[in-house]
Amino acid sequence: MPKFLIWIAALAALIALPHGLSFSQQEILVFLTINVLLVASYRLLTLTGEWSLGHVVIMGVGAYSSALLTKKLGVYVPISMLLGGVIAALIAVLLSFPLFRMKGFYFLIGSFAAGEIIRLLWKRFRDPFGGAKGIKGIDPMPDFSVGFYQFDFFEPTSYYYFAGIIVAVCLWILWRIEKSPVGLTFHAVHWQDKLAQASGVNVRAYRTLAFAIASGFAGISGALLAHYIGTINPNAFDIDLMVYVLTWAIVGGTATFYGPILGCVVLTVINEIVLRELGLEQMRPLIYGAIMILSILFLPNGLESIVQKFTKRRAAEGAPERRPAE
Amino acid sequence: MTDFLEVKDLTMQFGGLTAVDSLSFKVAHGSIHGLIGPNGAGKTTTFNMISGFYKPTEGQVLLRGEDISGLQMHEVARRGVVRTFQHSTLFAELTVLENALVGTHMPFRPNIFAAIIGWDSEDRSGAEARAKEALEFFGLDHVMQERAGDLSHGHQRALGMAVAYASHPDVILLDEPFTGMNPEETRQMMDLMERLKADGITILIVEHDMQAIMGLCDTITCMSFGKFLAEGGPQEIRNHPAVIEAYLGGARHVA
Numbered sequence: 001m002p003k004f005l006i007w008i009a010a011l012a013a014l015i016a017l018p019h020g021l022s023f024s025q026q027e028i029l030v031f032l033t034i035n036v037l038l039v040a041s042y043r044l045l046t047l048t049g050e051w052s053l054g055h056v057v058i059m060g061v062g063a064y065s066s067a068l069l070t071k072k073l074g075v076y077v078p079i080s081m082l083l084g085g086v087i088a089a090l091i092a093v094l095l096s097f098p099l100f101r102m103k104g105f106y107f108l109i110g111s112f113a114a115g116e117i118i119r120l121l122w123k124r125f126r127d128p129f130g131g132a133k134g135i136k137g138i139d140p141m142p143d144f145s146v147g148f149y150q151f152d153f154f155e156p157t158s159y160y161y162f163a164g165i166i167v168a169v170c171l172w173i174l175w176r177i178e179k180s181p182v183g184l185t186f187h188a189v190h191w192q193d194k195l196a197q198a199s200g201v202n203v204r205a206y207r208t209l210a211f212a213i214a215s216g217f218a219g220i221s222g223a224l225l226a227h228y229i230g231t232i233n234p235n236a237f238d239i240d241l242m243v244y245v246l247t248w249a250i251v252g253g254t255a256t257f258y259g260p261i262l263g264c265v266v267l268t269v270i271n272e273i274v275l276r277e278l279g280l281e282q283m284r285p286l287i288y289g290a291i292m293i294l295s296i297l298f299l300p301n302g303l304e305s306i307v308q309k310f311t312k313r314r315a316a317e318g319a320p321e322r323r324p325a326e
Numbered sequence: 327m328t329d330f331l332e333v334k335d336l337t338m339q340f341g342g343l344t345a346v347d348s349l350s351f352k353v354a355h356g357s358i359h360g361l362i363g364p365n366g367a368g369k370t371t372t373f374n375m376i377s378g379f380y381k382p383t384e385g386q387v388l389l390r391g392e393d394i395s396g397l398q399m400h401e402v403a404r405r406g407v408v409r410t411f412q413h414s415t416l417f418a419e420l421t422v423l424e425n426a427l428v429g430t431h432m433p434f435r436p437n438i439f440a441a442i443i444g445w446d447s448e449d450r451s452g453a454e455a456r457a458k459e460a461l462e463f464f465g466l467d468h469v470m471q472e473r474a475g476d477l478s479h480g481h482q483r484a485l486g487m488a489v490a491y492a493s494h495p496d497v498i499l500l501d502e503p504f505t506g507m508n509p510e511e512t513r514q515m516m517d518l519m520e521r522l523k524a525d526g527i528t529i530l531i532v533e534h535d536m537q538a539i540m541g542l543c544d545t546i547t548c549m550s551f552g553k554f555l556a557e558g559g560p561q562e563i564r565n566h567p568a569v570i571e572a573y574l575g576g577a578r579h580v581a
């Protein structure tokens with residue numbers, strides 16, 4: 001089974017990857033891993049046709065929740081991360097009541113406003129959120145050993161492996177959801193909510209479900225971030241990062257599961273390796289903007305459309321299958 | 327035959343326009359009931375109120391004696407009343423099979439936790455079997471993997487009915503199901519309607535093709551300018567002076 005071998009090879013490459021990198025590149029790799037989960041969770045929301053501008057703030061909800069749970073209540077770190085995701089999902093359910101009275105453009109603006117309100121609350125209430133300075137000294141993930149490998153979380157490599165496992169599990173769950181009848185219903189709600197409703201689908205409930213799941217996984221990504229950098233503040237979750245998430249999703253394409261992930265990885269590599277080496281880091285917003293415009297003009301279906309071209313051709317040459325496996 | 331679905335003094339106003347004006351009629355269980363009238367008579371609006379897409383300004387929709395007016399569309403659907411749309415409304419980006427699978431949402435309600443773990447394989451295969459059965463019934467099994475948006479107009483109409491049929495409805499509301507079909511296809515569809523009726527499904531149908539309506543329906547209700555005009559069997563309606571008047575007097579469609 002060549003497909004199986006490809007997966008093994010990819011896994012081996014991912015395990016070996018940090019050993020070929022410098023310390024700062026290893027750190028970037030950790031952020032990249034976390035951002036992959038962020039953007040993949042964002043895609044689940046876009047399945048129902050809604051584009052939110054509050055996703056990064058929801059990520060922050062997970063970060064704050066997990067940080068506070070460990071700091072104030074002494075919850076054990078990996079469990080606090082899970083709870084951070086649960087709290088982010090619950091906040092999303094609450095937000096869905098006002099937000100899902102809106103659709104399309106209004107939802108976009110509404111989600112932005114909701115996010116800004118949450119950030120304002122973080123700034124306003126110094127207890128417990130720490131005000132504009134945020135929370136410092138967040139408990140790191142405690143070190144542990146699994147026999148053949150000693151996790152030492154001062155090392156980015158260790159955290160990369162740890163986050164990688166969590167992200168992989170989360171991606172697997174997201175993928176299972178998308179390929180399930182629930183995922184099909186999300187698509188149905190997106191393409192023709194009237195017909196979906198006439199088929200007995202509670203459209204409102206499904207939109208809320210997608211929003212809650214996406215937010216839950218965004219929350220976990222936020223918690224992973226918080227316990228890695230040890231300090232969070234409201235500005236870490238501002239609109240800048242949201243624009244990056246949108247850029248990753250648009251440049252990668254949102255028609256497939258891997259599209260946004262591809263966008264995130266490719267743009268991060270361009271940004272961190274190429275731009276940093278060239279000393280053009282300061283121009284990141286400009287260059288991201290240019291890439292976004294260029295990709296909308298010349299690659300309207302995203303990077304994924306290039307991949308699809310190749311896999312389609314391969315499938316066509318192989319078996320006379322009408323629908324190539326995605 | 328008992329009163330199964332009853333529309334009582336149903337009224338719908340859009341601003342100053344009264345699209346449906348205290349309309350009442352009864353649909354007997356297991357019958358094929360036609361709703362006809364010139365363009366703009368308010369037939370689609372009536373369907374929209376029965377199916378829960380609009381909340382009536384006044385009046386009631388009674389299903390087995392229960393007032394279902396004002397319920398949401400999915401709540402009405404879950405009570406067994408499923409509709410199709412006048413303009414081919416499909417999941418154009420999804421395949422024909424996926425369209426039908428959405429139709430099985432009610433009998434095979436998805437469960438997200440079971441789906442993640444993989445404990446829903448029985449439901450999935452059940453849903454697939456039902457979807458394929460519905461497609462086969464409407465003669466669409468050979469285009470199962472095609473994009474719904476790429477189908478011919480007639481096939482799109484048939485798919486709309488297959489999606490509705492896949493949900494095991496008690497009542498199907500069909501809004502002009504034969505538009506875009508040639509006479510041969512229309513005849514085949516009429517046979518299928520008869521088979522649905524034989525299965526015990528109640529059909530309420532809006533259609534401008536008078537030959538089809540007259541051939542199919544047990545009872546026909548005719549409306550004009552939102553108001554009830556006449557009711558009876560095909561023979562009665564065909565010869566009813568008020569109906570002839572409504573169709574000839576200033577209407578575009580002539581029976």
Ligand SMILES: Nc1ncnc2c1ncn2[C@@H]1O[C@H](COP(=O)(O)OP(=O)(O)OP(=O)(O)O)[C@@H](O)[C@H]1O
Binds near residue numbers: 363368371372412
């Ligand atoms: N959403 C709406 N807002 C305002 N007016 C409407 C609306 N829907 C329908 N109408 C008006 O109500 C009247 C009845 O329309 P309806 O679509 O129910 O007629 P119909 O009998 O289905 O006609 P057709 O045979 O052409 O499909 C028309 O005058 C139409 O313009």
Ligand SMILES: [Mg+2]
Binds near residue numbers: 369371412
């Ligand atoms: Mg109509």
